[in-house]
Amino acid sequence: MTRRDLVLASASPARLGLLRAAGFSPEVQVSGEPEDGVDGLGAAEVSATLARRKAGAVAARLAARGGALVLGCDSVLDIDGQVRGKPSSPAEATAWWQGYRGRTGTLVTGHALVEVGPGGRWAEGVASTTVRFGDPSDAEIEALVATGEPLAVAGGFTIDGRAGPFVAGIDGDHGTVLGLSLPLLRSLLASLDVAVADLW
Numbered sequence: 001m002t003r004r005d006l007v008l009a010s011a012s013p014a015r016l017g018l019l020r021a022a023g024f025s026p027e028v029q030v031s032g033e034p035e036d037g038v039d040g041l042g043a044a045e046v047s048a049t050l051a052r053r054k055a056g057a058v059a060a061r062l063a064a065r066g067g068a069l070v071l072g073c074d075s076v077l078d079i080d081g082q083v084r085g086k087p088s089s090p091a092e093a094t095a096w097w098q099g100y101r102g103r104t105g106t107l108v109t110g111h112a113l114v115e116v117g118p119g120g121r122w123a124e125g126v127a128s129t130t131v132r133f134g135d136p137s138d139a140e141i142e143a144l145v146a147t148g149e150p151l152a153v154a155g156g157f158t159i160d161g162r163a164g165p166f167v168a169g170i171d172g173d174h175g176t177v178l179g180l181s182l183p184l185l186r187s188l189l190a191s192l193d194v195a196v197a198d199l200w
Contacts, residue, residue, distance in 0.1 A: 004067060004068070004069055004194055004198050004199055005027065005065070005067070005068040005069065006019070006024055006025075006026040006027070006068075006069050006071065006199045007026060007027045007028075007029050007058060007062065007068055007069065007070045007071065007116075008026040008027070008028050008029070008071055009029055009030070009031045009054040009055050009057070009058040009070050009071060009072040009073075010028070010030065010031075010054065010071075010072065010073055010179070011028070011030045012073075012179050012180075014158065014160060014178040014179050014180075015073060015178070015179045015180045016028060017178075018175055018178055018179075018180050018182065019180065022182055023196075023199075023200045024199050024200065026071070029058045029061065029062070029070070031053070031054035031055075031057040031058050031072065032057070033050075033053045033054050033057050035050055035074070035085060035086075038050065041083070042078075042083065043076050043077075043078035043083045043106065043108040044108055044110070044126045044128075046074070046076050046083055046085075046108075046110075047074045047075060047076050047108045047109055047110030047126060048074075048110035048112070048124060048126050049074075049110070050072075050074035050110065051072040051073050051074040051109075051110035051111055051112040051124070052072065052110070052112040052122075052124060053072070054072035054073070054074065054112070055070045055071065055072025055112040055113065055114045056072070056112070056114060058070045058072065059114045059116050059120065062116050063116065063117070065116050065117075066116055066117035066118075067115065067116065067117060068115075068116040069113060069114070069115055069116070069189075069192070069194065069199075070113070070114050070116060071111065071112070071113050071180075071185070072111070072112040072113075072114075073109055073110065073111050073112075073179055073180050074109070074110050074154075075107060075108065075109040075110075075154035075155075075176075075177075075179045076107075076108055076154050076155070077105050077106070077107055077108070077131070077154055077155030077156075077157075078105060078106045078107075078108055079099075079100070079103065079104075079105035079106075079155075080103075080105075084096065084154070084155045084156070085154055085155075086151060086152065086153065086154060086156070087150055087151055087156045089151075090145050090146075090150075090151065092156075093145045093150040093151060093156045094141055094142070094145050096150075096155070096156045097136065097141045097144065097145070097150070097156060097157070097166075098138070098141060100133040100157075101133060101134070101135045101136065102133065102134075102135050103133050104130060104131065104132050104133070105130075105131050105133070105155065106128050106129070106130055106131070107128070107129050107131050107154065107155065107170075107176055107177045108126060108127070108128045108176075109126065109127050109128075109176045109179055109180065109181060110124070110125075110126050111124065111125050111126070111127070111180070111181065111184055111185065111188060112124045113185070113188045113189065113192065115192060121192050123188040123189075123191045123192050124188070125184050125187065125188055127172075127173060127175075127176040127181035127183075127184045128172065128176065129170050129171065129172030129173055129174070129176040129177050130170060130171040130172055131157075131159075131167060131170050131177060132167070132168040132169045132170065132171070133166065133167060133168060134165070134166045134167060134168040136166040140166065144162055144163060144166070147162055149161050149162050149163065150163065154179070158177070158178065159174065159177050159178070160178055
């Protein structure tokens, strides 16, 4: 078994927590890449494009560390064809949440895995999970937005924080909603001839 280094190209504590809980010990290298230039694309294309951009930027920065694996991820919410990343303001987060009540959306997370080095191989994929929103009151939405949490996450919500009580349920992999699908990661690693245990 060959030990490989995994580098997470994300500042997300949820992604880092998922990886650590699954036995990985990733190094964190935030890409700093802008999340623009994707207007008009569908949710899967947006998330895949941004994940690719983040992974590529960090891999270029680590060019001397041949063999390391860089994982970039990006999440957006698709609700009735509208693609939502992070809310730009408390007012926007409030409006989004008021519109979520009783509705269903799809949280889409793009993954890009790149092997550092000349001719480094790439593996990419997108995971989707259905999210069923509850019916929070105006007062609950106001209190949620006042915490600042919705401004830092895709779609203005996460199921592992204060918004959790306002999500009625999900259909699919919960990791996708948190920003990283472990089953998809395993598949991407396998496509690069890397076993999960190689990263433990």
